[in-house]
Amino acid sequence: MAEGVLSPGVNLEAFSQAIAAIQALRSSVTRVFDCLKDGMRNKETLEGREKGFVAAFQESLHSVSRDLGELERLSNLVGKPSENHPLHNSGLLSLDPVQDKTPLYSQLLQAYKWSNKLQYHAGLASGLLNQQSLKRSANQMGVSAKRRPKAQPTTLVLPPQYVDDVISRIDRMFPEMSIQLSRPNGTSAMLLVTLGKVLKVIVVMRSLFIDRTIVKGYNENVHTEDGKLDIWSKSNYQVFQKVTDHATTALLHYQLPQMPDVVVRSFMTWLRSYIKLFQAPCQRCGKFLQDGLPPTWRDFRTLEAFHDTCRQ
Amino acid sequence: MGVTCVAQVPVAEGKSVQQTVELLTRKLELLGAEKQGTFCVDCETYHTAASTIGSQGQTGKLMYVMHNSEYPLSCFALFENGPCLIADANFDILMVKLKGFFQNAKANKIESRGTRYQYCDFLVKVGTVTMGPSARGISVEVEYGPCVIANDCWNLLMEFMQSFMGSHAPGVPSVFGTKHDSVYGPADTMVQYMELFNKIRKQQQVPVAGIR
Numbered sequence: 249m250a251e252g253v254l255s256p257g258v259n260l261e262a263f264s265q266a267i268a269a270i271q272a273l274r275s276s277v278t279r280v281f282d283c284l285k286d287g288m289r290n291k292e293t294l295e296g297r298e299k300g301f302v303a304a305f306q307e308s309l310h311s312v313s314r315d316l317g318e319l320e321r322l323s324n325l326v327g328k329p330s331e332n333h334p335l336h337n338s339g340l341l342s343l344d345p346v347q348d349k350t351p352l353y354s355q356l357l358q359a360y361k362w363s364n365k366l367q368y369h370a371g372l373a374s375g376l377l378n379q380q381s382l383k384r385s386a387n388q389m390g391v392s393a394k395r396r397p398k399a400q401p402t403t404l405v406l407p408p409q410y411v412d413d414v415i416s417r418i419d420r421m422f423p424e425m426s427i428q429l430s431r432p433n434g435t436s437a438m439l440l441v442t443l444g445k446v447l448k449v450i451v452v453m454r455s456l457f458i459d460r461t462i463v464k465g466y467n468e469n470v471h472t473e474d475g476k477l478d479i480w481s482k483s484n485y486q487v488f489q490k491v492t493d494h495a496t497t498a499l500l501h502y503q504l505p506q507m508p509d510v511v512v513r514s515f516m517t518w519l520r521s522y523i524k525l526f527q528a529p530c531q532r533c534g535k536f537l538q539d540g541l542p543p544t545w546r547d548f549r550t551l552e553a554f555h556d557t558c559r560q
Numbered sequence: 561m562g563v564t565c566v567a568q569v570p571v572a573e574g575k576s577v578q579q580t581v582e583l584l585t586r587k588l589e590l591l592g593a594e595k596q597g598t599f600c601v602d603c604e605t606y607h608t609a610a611s612t613i614g615s616q617g618q619t620g621k622l623m624y625v626m627h628n629s630e631y632p633l634s635c636f637a638l639f640e641n642g643p644c645l646i647a648d649a650n651f652d653i654l655m656v657k658l659k660g661f662f663q664n665a666k667a668n669k670i671e672s673r674g675t676r677y678q679y680c681d682f683l684v685k686v687g688t689v690t691m692g693p694s695a696r697g698i699s700v701e702v703e704y705g706p707c708v709i710a711n712d713c714w715n716l717l718m719e720f721m722q723s724f725m726g727s728h729a730p731g732v733p734s735v736f737g738t739k740h741d742s743v744y745g746p747a748d749t750m751v752q753y754m755e756l757f758n759k760i761r762k763q764q765q766v767p768v769a770g771i772r
């Protein structure tokens with residue numbers, strides 16, 4: 249068992265010898281006290297008794313110092329066990345003599361304190377947020393889950409047929425928008441939305457919840473080399489990177505956990521307003537370009553076009 | 561590729577071609593554009609050889625064979641107002657073989673060379689147009705990469721061009737008018753260069769003929 253705990257730098261042979269040496273030292277120390285406790289044994293003469301006691305005491309003291317010497321020698325061979333610090337190996341940082349130059353240990357303690365505090369505050373925040381109705385998924389626990397039992401989990405286990413129906417209804421709603429649905433990874437659907445000749449959007453769904461969207465240019469490749477939808481790489485154009493950011497914000501904005509189909513429809517309606525991405529001037533400053541970018545923001549209610557810095 | 565507009569910028573009063581190019585590139589750099597290598601577009605003129613003309617009413621048509629460093633593996637063959645053919649780069653060798661039908665007017669070779677600039681999603685190429693040994697004019701090409709429909713982003717392109725070309729920003733290129741909703745392609749850019757080169761060639765004839 250000891251082998252598992254010790255670091256590989258420790259000399260195990262010397263270690264077991266050192267344990268034996270400790271035992272020897274303890275027994276020789278015990279003998280010293282035994283000798284003292286027993287005092288002078290019966291001997292014919294007082295002088296004889298004294299002599300015998302001193303000799304025995306001296307002898308046992310000698311063996312103590314011999315055993316101690318042996319233990320000291322072995323302890324140099326054993327190496328340093330590192331397990332005896334509460335912070336384990338990182339505790340060794342405190343042994344660094346040049347504290348001023350590398351204050352790693354104090355920083356480490358500070359970070360540890362911070363992370364403890366963060367965990368505490370995160371716990372409080374999650375308790376508070378769980379009381380609000382702003383939720384995207386059903387895996388929250390706590391007060392509100394008890395209050396509204398089983399209403400949400402059902403939306404996560406919708407039959408694929410239902411999801412297909414909702415998507416195809418949306419597809420028919422907007423003629424300038426075409427939606428291709430595929431399920432390359434099991435039940436979760438992926439959508440490739442093509443908006444006019446302006447942009448393409450990859451939408452990753454979980455049931456009827458939208459998990460992730462990436463916006464790319466009409467002339468950009470949206471597939472990986474093996475023909476699957478490329479859900480990881482971003483657009484080469486700054487304008488579509490910006491629109492991707494805004495679309496992610498929109499996902500958080502359109503929330504109605506009880507009616508996920510309404511959420512998807514609202515999101516698609518919002519997305520459709522990008523059909524005029526290059527044609528609509530900013531509703532605030534009246535210009536087309538700001539820092540080389542067209543108005544990339546669309547108001548969530550009015551769908552009006554604004555530059556990122558002109559909205560509010 | 562995105563939508564592209566090719567325009568000519570007149571030489572500034574009292575300045576040389578080189579100085580005007582420097583003025584333009586300095587404005588671009590002030591705007592925040594970054595230098596990104598060089599570019600070259602060239603154009604050779606071919607006459608339909610005498611043997612094929614003559615059948616009634618047919619006048620000799622001009623054909624232009626062009627290259628663009630943006631598409632190093634391609635060669636473009638265009639007729640004025642006619643179709644544009646995009647071929648592999650070894651099309652040039654074919655033209656040598658066809659010299660019974662098409663004759664190269666070597667003196668008419670014209671090209672534009674200069675620096676590429678990147679600004680946000682815009683690609684700007686400022687070039688000096690040369691014919692033979694002398695500089696004849698300045699070309700400015702502005703491409704907006706994210707958009708593929710010319711008429712969708714014309715206003716936006718215009719606003720950008722005005723930001724560094726001022727009053728010399730051009731009107732809508734004629735190729736835009738025929739595009740409607742179809743996707744803009746490399747051939748459309750070559751047509752614009754061909755038109756620009758033709759314009760510069762004609763401008764050149766004036767000072768040669770007239771007296772200054």
Ligand SMILES: [Zn+2]
Pocket residue numbers: 530531532533534535538554555558
């Ligand atoms: Zn604005």
